[in-house]
């Protein structure tokens with residue numbers, strides 16, 4: 001299972017991870033309006049700390065196309081109302097991977113058919129999906145949605161899926177049973193509003209624990 005740690009807003013977090021020699025598979029930067037917002041010019045000098053094996057992801061919510069195109073990241077994550085045509089255009093212009101976030105709103109009458117229709121519209125033009133809890137802030141809410149109703153839908157989607165929304169270390173054993181590529185978290189590895197290195201390290205170790213045991217048996 002892969003891990004994305006999102007919403008890095010201090011260079012020191014990357015320096016600390018480098019010192020610990022432990023990295024997630026993906027590091028995310030929020031370019032959208034947020035208390036975790038960073039600017040492309042601000043993060044450019046930070047990128048030297050990140051090994052080339054780790055992919056960087058930029059998070060956007062309905063932002064200007066120039067901002068998206070010029071972002072110094074490998075993968076573009078669209079967390080707003082970006083349409084399939086927008087994703088297609090930006091993919092053609094940048095050649096970068098595009099991940100579309102599908103917001104899960106369980107306060108309204110729930111229909112898995114609705115989510116099937118949404119993913120099918122994006123499937124031909126994106127490289128992966130993130131299922132996250134719907135919120136006013138559009139993300140980073142720290143709130144979970146119910147995963148169980150999505151099990152079969154995720155099984156049928158032929159592109160990588162990450163699950164986001166209030167995920168914490170305690171959720172890993174359950175999420176490992178789901179047909180997903182990985183998990184995406186931000187709030188769950190924070191302490192008093194800042195990224196916590198001990199929490200990030202524990203989380204990555206928990207995700208990789210059984211993988212290490214499994215490969216020893218090979």
Ligand SMILES: O=C(O)c1ccccc1N[C@@H]1O[C@H](COP(=O)(O)O)[C@@H](O)[C@H]1O
Nearest residue numbers: 006034139140141142165166185186187
């Ligand atoms: O982190 C934010 O502030 C944010 C703002 C706007 C859009 C997305 C944002 N974060 C993304 O939300 C998910 C889940 O975060 P959490 O674990 O529930 O805190 C993740 O993809 C963040 O990158």
